[in-house]
Amino acid sequence: MVKEENKYQKSRSFNFRKILELPSKLAHSIGGESSSDDEEEIGEGGGGIIPLQNQQIDSTAFDPSLVSTLTTKVPKAKPSDMELMKERFSKMLLGEDMSGGGKGVSSALALSNAITNLAASIFGEQSKLEPMSQKRKERWRKEIDWLLSVTDYIVEFVPGQQKSKDGTNMEIMITQQRKDLLMNIPALKKLDAMLIDCLDNFKDAKEFWYISKDADDSEKGVQRSDKWWLPTIKVPPEGLSDESRRWLQYQKDCVNQVLKASMAINAQILAEMEVPENYIDSLPKNGRSSLGDSIYKNITVEFFDPEQFLSTMDMSSEHKVVNLKDRIEASIVIWKRKMHQKDAKSSWVPAVSLEKRELFEERAETILLLIKHRFPEIPQSSLEISKIQYNRDVGHSVLESYSRVLESLANTVTSRIEDVLYADSVAQDPSLAIAKWNRSADSSPQKPQSVVSTPKQESDCTAETPTSMTLFDFMGWNMEQGEADINKTNLEALPQT
Numbered sequence: 001m002v003k004e005e006n007k008y009q010k011s012r013s014f015n016f017r018k019i020l021e022l023p024s025k026l027a028h029s030i031g032g033e034s035s036s037d038d039e040e041e042i043g044e045g046g047g048g049i050i051p052l053q054n055q056q057i058d059s060t061a062f063d064p065s066l067v068s069t070l071t072t073k074v075p076k077a078k079p080s081d082m083e084l085m086k087e088r089f090s091k092m093l094l095g096e097d098m099s100g101g102g103k104g105v106s107s108a109l110a111l112s113n114a115i116t117n118l119a120a121s122i123f124g125e126q127s128k129l130e131p132m133s134q135k136r137k138e139r140w141r142k143e144i145d146w147l148l149s150v151t152d153y154i155v156e157f158v159p160g161q162q163k164s165k166d167g168t169n170m171e172i173m174i175t176q177q178r179k180d181l182l183m184n185i186p187a188l189k190k191l192d193a194m195l196i197d198c199l200d201n202f203k204d205a206k207e208f209w210y211i212s213k214d215a216d217d218s219e220k221g222v223q224r225s226d227k228w229w230l231p232t233i234k235v236p237p238e239g240l241s242d243e244s245r246r247w248l249q250y251q252k253d254c255v256n257q258v259l260k261a262s263m264a265i266n267a268q269i270l271a272e273m274e275v276p277e278n279y280i281d282s283l284p285k286n287g288r289s290s291l292g293d294s295i296y297k298n299i300t301v302e303f304f305d306p307e308q309f310l311s312t313m314d315m316s317s318e319h320k321v322v323n324l325k326d327r328i329e330a331s332i333v334i335w336k337r338k339m340h341q342k343d344a345k346s347s348w349v350p351a352v353s354l355e356k357r358e359l360f361e362e363r364a365e366t367i368l369l370l371i372k373h374r375f376p377e378i379p380q381s382s383l384e385i386s387k388i389q390y391n392r393d394v395g396h397s398v399l400e401s402y403s404r405v406l407e408s409l410a411n412t413v414t415s416r417i418e419d420v421l422y423a424d425s426v427a428q429d430p431s432l433a434i435a436k437w438n439r440s441a442d443s444s445p446q447k448p449q450s451v452v453s454t455p456k457q458e459s460d461c462t463a464e465t466p467t468s469m470t471l472f473d474f475m476g477w478n479m480e481q482g483e484a485d486i487n488k489t490n491l492e493a494l495p496q497t
Helices: 002-031 036-044 064-071 081-093 107-123 134-153 179-204 242-272 277-281 287-291 293-299 306-311 318-340 354-374 382-390 394-428 430-434 455-459
Strands: 155-163 169-177 209-211 232-234
Touching: 081 107, 081 134, 107 134, 107 382, 107 394, 134 179, 134 394, 169 179, 179 242, 179 394, 232 394, 242 354, 242 394, 277 318, 277 382, 287 293, 287 318, 293 318, 293 354, 306 354, 318 354, 318 382
Parallel strands: none
Antiparallel strands: 155 169, 209 232
């Protein structure tokens, strides 16, 4: 019993010595010294513990870089193209619902949002006329090709020829990319390349340059008050040379052609999209209720002039322009539905003939076209938003979003070119700096001329390019209400359509 008790005490003494000896061994290992003697003492169960303060530690052997290496965060590796593509398409397949619960948007809307967001991140504000960086250019071309690759698998059956083994030709059905995509995707890619090339042309522009809006007043250049957030533009004291002025006008004309083409494609695709039932359910019963008595009267007069009509409308703010566009689009949908409704059993006779209703619809379409050309930067109307939101055709979504972002970029580049031309006109005549400047076809500070005179000229592809004007350039116009001399008819006597 006594022997077991001594053995237990001896074991506790040995364990306690090991605990005390641990700091000493740690110090020896940091100093690079061998601890074989200590291990020998432990193995023999003897004492001989050396206090830590009596030990010699070689401080020169300690490498501080080891500590910094352990505490420094290792930078993340740049994701590969394959990982980026996986991320993009995974989000689209999930319908932008990262929970995976099936509450996401449709594939068509997810793809449309992806193209819109990509363009916003690449082009941004585009506050200057300067080439895109090579990195941004490569990213745009690479990622837009990823998103457009979906259209390669949207096909339709077309007749084709196949040669059999005996040499006879046999007619079979083969798959081919859908016709609208086959025509419009290459066209949009061409317009895209033209815009990028146009921006690249400004790398050698030397007769104008930009000054930050935060610079001193003595160093600032010229910029219109409605674009206070953009950098100011400096030109030589005598203005641009004739050669530079002609070159800028040529660049503007080229971009304007891109703008016209992208607007035409976008309008065509939106027209082909079905009107959602949700939008139809929200419409009033007739076109007059949608337009209001005053607008309805001006559209249904015997002699109609679309420009005179717009001159009588209050378009002093963005909200009022969008509201007018919403009213007119709603009336067009109502009139079209009434013209195509065929109820053989009904003996009801409409108050307005189909011919007149069709005429009113054409007039409303002309007004919409004028508004689109005069105010290219206004937000989308309720009908357009509803069509994009509820559209299920992936091909239409790709064409609409791609043409829309190109239209937006072309309009922005046109606006920046006109800012330079405005700075040039102010340099030649400083009194124009305080005058209200409205954009016109020749970018001189004069009141804009008429965009179109008849619907026929609007539909003519060879007609003169209509002037692209922002909403702010029209704000503050002195609308002469008395110019419109319209026959005064009794509103109550007008039929309901």
